[in-house]
Amino acid sequence: MKQNLIAGIGFTALSVLMACNQGQKKEAAKATPDPLAANRDTTINPRQDFFEYANGGWIKRNPIPPEYSSWGIGNLVQEELYTRLREINEKAVANPSDPISKKIAAFWKEGMDSVKLNADGIKPIEPKLKAIDGITNLQELAQVSAQLSTFAGVLSVIGIEQDAKNSERMSVIFWQGGIGLPNRDYYFNTDDRTAKIRAAYPGHISRMLQFTGMSAAAASSAAADIVKLETILAKNSRKLEALRDPEANYHKMPVSKLNQLAGNIDWSKYLQQQGISKFADTVIVGQPEFYTALSNALKSEKLETWKNYLKWMVVSEAAPYLSDSISYADFEFYGKLLSGREKQQVRWKRVLNAEEKAMGEALGQLFVKEYFPAKAKKRYEDLVEDIRGALKTRIQNLTWMSDSTKEKALYKLSKITKKVGYPDKWKDFSAMDIKEQSYFDNVYQAGLWWHQYSINKLGKPVDRTEWDMTPQTYNAYYNPSNNEIVLPAGIFTVPGKRDAELDDALVYGYAGASTIGHEITHGFDDEGRQFDAAGNLKSWWSKEDEKKFNERAAVMVKQFDGYVVVDSLHINGKATLGENIADLGGILLGWDAFQKTEQFKKNEKISGLTPSERYFLGYSLGWVSHTKKEELARRVLTDVHSPAKFRVNGPFSDVDAFYEVYGLKPGDGMYRPDSLRVRIW
CATH class of the missing domain: 1.10.1380.10 (Neutral endopeptidase , domain2)
Structure with a gap:
């Protein structure tokens, strides 16, 4: 799963946001600088710390707002999304013309009525x-x-x-x-x-x-x-x-x-x-x-x-x-002390967060009509196949894996289902009892609906068309039980840019490597590899191949165990192993696929950057962010993802092409001897 830079994680794993900025006027879009060039801090040597080189300029210009514990590209996308979803809610309040808009209007009005919330106190x-x-x-x-x-x-x-x-x-x-x-x-x-x-x-x-x-x-x-x-x-x-x-x-x-x-x-x-x-x-x-x-x-x-x-x-x-006093007391501990946020989010954004959790797919139906066109959907569907082809070639060329295990790996790869943009079939929220009642009661009723929705799955065929994320989510996931990758429209957003303006180098790094390649590799990481093509937890590896995989994975565990994040806290190499394998795999697959594009072959510079440089900067764009120490410490203890900086510097230190493009030599901060580089997929 690609890390969610904004919210939390549920029982299985998920959460996130928006699509291609189709609503921006063309003239305004042209005035938007190239993010790959503009985000850099050129005082930093890319061979010493590539994350700071690629993203340091943006970080210096964009301090973390007091109501957040981290700030980055996911937040920028979320801010655009907040504005659009607020418009959807306000239109629903002004004209609740159908059952869905009536529910949206009721949820919004009750959540926004702070006078009633404060008068009710603990009553709900x-x-x-x-x-x-x-x-x-x-x-x-x-x-x-x-x-x-x-x-x-x-x-x-x-x-x-x-x-x-x-x-x-x-x-x-x-x-x-x-x-x-x-x-x-x-x-x-x-x-x-x-x-x-x-x-x-x-x-x-x-x-x-x-x-x-x-x-x-x-x-x-x-x-x-x-x-x-x-x-x-x-x-x-x-x-x-x-x-x-x-x-x-x-x-x-x-x-x-x-x-x-x-x-x-x-x-x-x-x-x-x-x-x-x-x-x-x-x-x-x-x-x-x-x-x-x-x-x-x-x-x-x-x-x-x-x-x-x-x-x-x-x-x-x-x-x-509940009331502001109760809500703020909760924030002071979980928001301030645990995550380092200085200020509570404004109410309307908190209401949108709750509404997203309660019935985000209902909002998604309205969202994709306006913000994710068919042309963008096809671009990323095609990119999935480019990445799939790259992994097929890599599996075929592995020297450490036996032919029998290769055959099963290739079969599993061929059976991975891709879901891009939004569901073909939408959930029916008509039975969700959202109305003009207390804000808590609306949230509680949404929970009851989801509880019953889950129970209704028992004794019935598995619905493999279902999505566990909303279209406006800035995230993606691999589901081993369905052997599928799910790529919401929101994950492909580059803030301030229309999809048509994005060159392939940026897209193959940003979407192809950090998202699509990452999720496909999850099917073959230390956890995902234990599931077969049909999505069953079943051994399909030879014992010798399993041993070789684990030996190679142990190199990555040791590499990430060595990274200090904050104070004396190190990354937990075992807990983050699956995500680290997926990051490295995504970078390698995106690179392999990108080398077949016309942009790579022509090798023409954009903003003074070669296509190869733009590819690695494009991947880094997916992790542009910075985080408060309190939140970093919390994530080290609770998150199976490495912090953003190490999701760039860590895997890049294992990629031979990165050494060639940037001329790394022994003594450089990003350099790892060949014998210590991770070689899995």
Whole structure:
């Protein structure tokens, strides 16, 4: 998955934005400088630090706004998108002419009504808090938790996904969760930055519980118990790198066995309360030891602690959709302390973010009509085939892989489905109960709709036409269970430029390498390679080839383990391995494909740059950004992507063509001896 420079990541992985700037007037577009030339800092030697050379000029001219923890190309695209989506919402409010526009108008109006939100305060979630207060035993605790889990991530994470070993079947997946800090490491790491966050955490929980009516003393005592409880769950949660092993996180079992593993909850009833049990005779448990620990904690920790924990989870999840005081308290901890943002986003942008999550595909239908023409769609569909052809040639020419494994790899490559721009079939949001009610209720109803939408997949054929991103998303993904790459219209945007103005060198680096080549390579990274052409977790490699792959991947793990990001925090080479392999693969594939273009063959300069230079700068354009230290530290602990700088400098140091184009020699900062360069695909 290409890294999302703006938002977060969900149960499977996703999120992002806009298409080709077709709305810009031609005269204005011509006045826009060539970004590859303009973004550079020519005081930096590209052989020493290519990221700073390629993007340093832009970074110097564009400080991070106070309401953001990072700022880069994804944000520039998002800003254009915000403006366009706001227009769509305001038109819907002025003329709600159809069911979709009525829902859009209602969501927008309720989210924007700060007077009503501030008057209501905690009122919208009082029914949830009252239900928690009424709990008298563990059975009732489980029942209320099941009801809340459609909105808040209490106890654990339960989702409906394709069975990794039978991609034709949708299954119920149990995953670790239930903690309020970003992941387990926040509860145990001893570095100063993490320790400061951990020390502030009980105070934040106490502050949020006081909004529910607790006294300061009661809230403080409850917060201490909650942190103790979450620490138990965190201790029994797997580390980030361990979650990337699909085989080790696949435990298929009957619900009766889950009841044996974690018997203090009747999981059959729990699933029944969620409307799932009809199809859930068997489930897939990612981390069984987590569920055993959860069950034990239900007995060892006081019922009152669990009730306060549920209240904390509900108010924390609901905070962005409640009054300004509650919302800002949530921001001060998660936005300021964890991510380094100085200022909260303006309300209208926060409402658009929530609306995107609730029914972004409905907005997408209106979006693509205006901003992603057929000509642009065809350009990138053709580029996918150019990249596919490049990987086919590379596989055929591998010297370390046996012919039998090559044959299967080529077959898998031929079966990769491409989805470009937007879905052929749109989701039907008519049953989503969005209307003039509280902002929280609209968000909650959207969550219920998505919960039911997922449940409805059980017992039915897998819909392989579905998209997990909206067309206006600035991101892309590879889905191993479908063996597909999904490339929303938004990912191809270069801010301020129409698609027709972009030369092939820029496009093959920016879209071909950092996006299309990256996603195709995910089908053959350390995780994706374990899935076959039909999308099943199934070994198709010879043992010898597997060994050779792992030896080559270990070189990359060691390379990235050596990079220091902030303070004393190093990149986690194992956790980021899949994304690093995909970055390197994308660069190599984009380069191979670009060499066949007329622009490369003519070798004519644009803005004083050769086509080859423009290719590497084009790739770097996809990562133009800078990030605050607080956010960098958070990402090192929670993100399977390396920070932007290392997604340029790291893989470029392994690409022979880069050495040739820029004349790297021993002693240069970007130089790695041939014996230490990563050679996989």
